[in-house]
Amino acid sequence: MYFYYNIKNMKDKNFYIENYGCQMNISDSDIITSILLKNGFTQSKNLDEANIILLNACSIREKAELTLKKRLEQLKFYKKNKKIWIGITGCFSKQIKKIFLEKKIVDFFVSPDSYREIHNFINYSIIGKKYFFYDSIKKKNETYADINIIKQKNKKITTFLSITRGCDNMCTFCIVPFTRGRERSTDPNSIIKECERLYQNGYKEIILLGQNVDSYLWIYNKKNINQNQKNVVDFSNLLDLLAKKNPMMRIRFSTSNPHDMSNKVLEVISKHKNICKHIHLPVQSGSNKILKLMNRKYTREKYLFLVKQIKNIIPECSISHDIISGFCNENEEDHQDTINLMKEIKYNYGYMFSYSPRPGTYAYRKLKDNVPKHIKKKRLQEIIDLQRKHSFYRMQEHLGKVEEVLIEGESKKNNQYWYGRNTQNLIVVFPKKHLNIGDLVHVKIKNTTSATLIGDICI
Numbered sequence: 094m095y096f097y098y099n100i101k102n103m104k105d106k107n108f109y110i111e112n113y114g115c116q117m118n119i120s121d122s123d124i125i126t127s128i129l130l131k132n133g134f135t136q137s138k139n140l141d142e143a144n145i146i147l148l149n150a151c152s153i154r155e156k157a158e159l160t161l162k163k164r165l166e167q168l169k170f171y172k173k174n175k176k177i178w179i180g181i182t183g184c185f186s187k188q189i190k191k192i193f194l195e196k197k198i199v200d201f202f203v204s205p206d207s208y209r210e211i212h213n214f215i216n217y218s219i220i221g222k223k224y225f226f227y228d229s230i231k232k233k234n235e236t237y238a239d240i241n242i243i244k245q246k247n248k249k250i251t252t253f254l255s256i257t258r259g260c261d262n263m264c265t266f267c268i269v270p271f272t273r274g275r276e277r278s279t280d281p282n283s284i285i286k287e288c289e290r291l292y293q294n295g296y297k298e299i300i301l302l303g304q305n306v307d308s309y310l311w312i313y314n315k316k317n318i319n320q321n322q323k324n325v326v327d328f329s330n331l332l333d334l335l336a337k338k339n340p341m342m343r344i345r346f347s348t349s350n351p352h353d354m355s356n357k358v359l360e361v362i363s364k365h366k367n368i369c370k371h372i373h374l375p376v377q378s379g380s381n382k383i384l385k386l387m388n389r390k391y392t393r394e395k396y397l398f399l400v401k402q403i404k405n406i407i408p409e410c411s412i413s414h415d416i417i418s419g420f421c422n423e424n425e426e427d428h429q430d431t432i433n434l435m436k437e438i439k440y441n442y443g444y445m446f447s448y449s450p451r452p453g454t455y456a457y458r459k460l461k462d463n464v465p466k467h468i469k470k471k472r473l474q475e476i477i478d479l480q481r482k483h484s485f486y487r488m489q490e491h492l493g494k495v496e497e498v499l500i501e502g503e504s505k506k507n508n509q510y511w512y513g514r515n516t517q518n519l520i521v522v523f524p525k526k527h528l529n530i531g532d533l534v535h536v537k538i539k540n541t542t543s544a545t546l547i548g549d550i551c552i
């Protein structure tokens with residue numbers, strides 16, 4: 094009785110959500126928002142108007158966690174002047190939880206597997222229940238398959254859809270298996286339905302998300318497991334089904350783990366025009382010694398062979414990477430292995446990081462973070478500089494070509510230009526003319542930088 098009385102008396106439960114980190118978090122923000130809106134909360138785009146502030150956190154690298162800490166310190170002053178509730182969702186470490194509970198800045202923590210109940214947790218906090226550990230109520234099979242996601246009206250035409258959650262790979266540097274739990278796949282029927290619904294709502298491109306999309310697996314009849322039967326849907330089957338059912342929807346996906354990527358997947362990508370020709374294939378290091386220490390389950394040779402297969406089966410495919418520099422025990426020779434692997438592949442683009450130990454991971458517990466900071470920095474800079482060269486080189490390959498581009502919005506640098514992406518996930522800008530956001534157009538590439546293709550519409 095007391096509980097309902099208080100909740101009803103709280104005039105409006107107005108939340109503001111701030112997002113940190115990866116695409117999965119952006120997609121999860123939509124899930125959280127949808128659950129709250131369906132349960133009587135309102136959303137504010139303005140921090141000052143809200144009485145519930147949610148930070149959808151990332152703790153993948155030390156830097157991300159520092160950003161979060163700084164933000165929380167800022168909010169501490171905010172909290173002094175106004176009655177607000179602060180909650181952390183997403184990937185947060187035990188340390189963050191400990192520090193900010195002690196400081197009494199954060200009122201509640203909700204882990205990625207507990208969002209279905211987030212409205213209740215907030216309500217408990219509002220009535221002053223000191224029950225902080227909502228992250229321990231994890232639903233290990235949660236995929237949010239039946240949540241009809243309410244997308245914000247922001248004229249976007251591309252959106253994320255998660256097809257797997259969690260990760261089982263246990264790379265020794267990575268905190269994700271600890272913050273997001275075991276891997277599980279979403280029912281393909283739900284993915285297909287959601288994809289159709291999104292298309293009907295004006296979306297023209299969908300990005301399928303998973304820490305390791307290639308290990309997507311759905312088994313219809315668990316008693317009768319047989320890889321050759323149709324009761325098993327793997328990633329190649331899922332892509333094939335989606336591409337056929339929604340021929341007008343562009344499909345992208347991320348991330349592919351080199352260990353699990355199969356030729357079957359490559360063949361499906363090559364077969365369908367609406368599956369984009371880009372693979373994000375994090376390598377992390379070019380040294381077999383380091384790959385082993387990282388518990389990545391492939392070798393440099395296997396990775397290079399896979400890249401060859403990709404280029405054989407899908408010649409126009411772009412490839413991007415993630416690389417970590419300065420992992421435990423990395424010496425100059427290992428670093429040169431990475432540099433040489435990059436030279437061999439000449440990636441289209443990549444995301445490059447210097448290693449930061451994450452509490453709880455194997456590397457944090459068992460390996461020494463023994464590469465001095467200035468060396469990590471120097472190696473990282475070499476990797477970044479080399480990638481810039483390769484990106485520029487790869488961009489030149491597009492000069493003079495006519496490419497299909499989906500218009501996503503106005504160019505940030507010039508409001509007379511549109512920007513969009515070609516099938517290889519490269520940004521293309523071109524004069525607007527009479528076209529609109531969401532149009533799929535042909536653009537002739539006339540110029541490039543290392544990050545952008547510049548062209549003109551072909552009429």
Ligand code: SAH
Pocket residue numbers: 153154260266267268269303304305348349375377415416417446447448449450451
């Ligand atoms: N499965 C996802 C991984 C998400 S983490 C994927 O393959 O994309 C994204 C990237 O962050 C990783 O690929 C890795 O390059 C980087 N990363 C993860 N943990 C890190 C750490 N402790 N230090 C530095 N970079 C890290």
Ligand code: F3S
Pocket residue numbers: 260261262263264267268269270304305350
């Ligand atoms: Fe992390 Fe490796 Fe999984 S990088 S998310 S443990 S594939």
